[in-house]
Amino acid sequence: MLYVVLFFLLFSLLLYVMLGGADFGAGIVELFASKNNRANTRDIIYKVIGPVWEANHIWLIILLVILWVAFPVYFNIIVIYLHIPLTLVLLGITIRGVAFVFRHYDAVVDKSQFWYNWLFRIGSFMTPIFLGLSFSALINGKIILIEDHPSASFYDIFIQPWFNVFGLLTGLFYASLCAFLAATLLIGESEGKSKQHFSKSSATFTVVLVVVGFILLTYGYSFEIKFIQDFIVNPLALASVALSGILLIPLWKFIKQQRKIASRYLAGIQVILILFAAIVTHFPYFIITSNEEISILENIAPESTINNLGWMLIIGGSIILPGLFHLMKSFKMIKILEKS
């Protein structure tokens, strides 16, 4: 059962990174769109992500619940040492979520739209950045567990683990991944001029993604971040990143041929490959502190809890996934069942 739970943990992580990421990315695409394109982008985003965005963000809650129920040690480290960046993540989630709904459900359309729009864009940009910062803190070996160093300062314990160049690069990497996903998604839902616009931004964010990814790896390697060093010598991880890079070529072909569903699957596969590379490198040691590597499989919840959670996830998943699938199909996010 432990592996069922672990599967759902990684599955929710993947879906949050992808679906939640595409939501954030939509805001980022809008943020970087030229003034003329913004209004148009806003309308297409509403059409495309409107029906599904709330469901997309529940993966974060599922992820969190699995962590705290089954992996209390991991959860405890995350909520204590990442208190500040997570608070900022929550700020981002809050302002972009409410701004998105306010701008479409406000009964009066007036100047307040200006504020909703900017809050949505800024919230969409800051959330993946701080998510990236938080994730980087778990793997960069800078977290000092308080029991070890009672003399360490507030800055050493609660700020320095995430507030650094590596963290910022990770944040930017995730933000550009989000934007890349969103642009690829939006191409399929637009026509004419806006299609060109999204194709252009998809291309831009692909380049940004590759460049930031390269800088991230180089920086991590040269500043001796263990996770990256291990990553670079792991053949499986390297192979999946390389494959993900190669897949950019057919992706562009599909986009040009207007095969929107195929291109979405391909973009999804690329994210899976990147995530797989990150996970395979250090499994099961996902938290690297200043002096130890902590395995996710140690000090877990008792067996009765894990079994119970596993069953809950299986039952819950069998109710939710068909519903979610139907929702996405109804609003044409996926079209696998239609033959045309």
Added chain:
Amino acid sequence: MENLDYARLQMAFTLGFHIIFACIGMVMPFFMVVSHYKYLKTRNPIYKKLTMAWLKGVAIFFVTGAVSGTALSFELGMLWPGFMKHAGPIIGMPFSLEGAAFFVEAIALGFYLYGWNKLPEKFHWFTGVIIGVAGVASGILVVSANGWMNAPSGFDYVNGEFTNIDPVKALLNPAWFTQALHMTLAAFVATSFGVAGIHAYQIYKNRNVDLHLKAFKITIIIGTIAAFLQPISGDISAKDVAKRQPAKLAALEAHYETQKGAPLYIGGIVDQENQKVSHKIAIPKALSFLAFGDFDAEVKGLNDFPEDERPPVAIVHYAFQIMVGLGVALMLAGIIYLISIKKKSWLQCKYYWLIFVIMAPMGFLAIEAGWVVTEVGRQPWIIHQVMKTKDAVTPVPGMKYSFFFYLVLYSILAITVTWLMQRQIRSLNQKID
């Protein structure tokens, strides 16, 4: 004030904020589907307009409830890591089920909001029903976790270790049923009277009376039924608290000395130093009867508990009085409505509508007071008789700033949502006039 106090303030404030939005998000879909059903049956365009107006309300309240709920699920760990570390594996079941219910709700909302003229009519209506049912299910499940804090079960606590964990037993803890029933009814009372009051105000101002009268009727009927059921559930809750948390019962009644045939105090000013209650109305033997169903039963007083295990008496007592008082007032308002069904002339009277306008916020105040009773009444424990709140708080310093951060953020949010609702109503009146 210490870090602990600010952490508690932040928890109280964010929970208090979330509860209001969650309750509205949970109950309003029912109004929406009733109105939608009437539209499908009568094809009266007024019902369609009303459904659309309530739907916008649902969307706005749902998102505010959802984001504040997401923040809360983080906060549980960020503020109380000591609690979550041990409690997480035990009470994970209600949370994982709640996550599933919430997911279903979000999916149904996606269908309902975007499904107009796209989905088959009946299926579309049905997705609206799912929103409401899933919302109530999430509420009931999440209350189970709180019930567990009051009535910890499903584990053995030996030498500071939690062993023999049984998540199903923890989910089905003895406090769950009474608390969930009381809270669900409270959500229906508060939201119904809240929404009814808003429409009553429009009628009072003589704006678009036709539509607002229909809205008022749907909401007030639901609210009145819930308001009449609530005292029954309150009685069950009181007997339950008397049995399991005698210190909480003593605090909410400001009952200091253990005695047989204990009197019930109504109102009164608590003097915590001298352990006296002045200016009260005392009903002889009533507390013994209400708590144990026996006029001569012994009710344990606060003095029988060690000093460091007594909850703050004054706050709990006042909050309890406010909750019960408002509950009774809402029931009276329900009676006024029932009489007005026979005496139609009352509907022409401005004061009639004014009563419901005044009652609009009262249910929510009662809910907040009720949560103060149950949460402050459990202190100093975070898990009753097992873990103290001060042992669960985060080691991260500076919770003061965190508290003010949420205070500012949520205050702005609350003001904005209120303002948006005002705009909704104004445009609703304009469109038709």
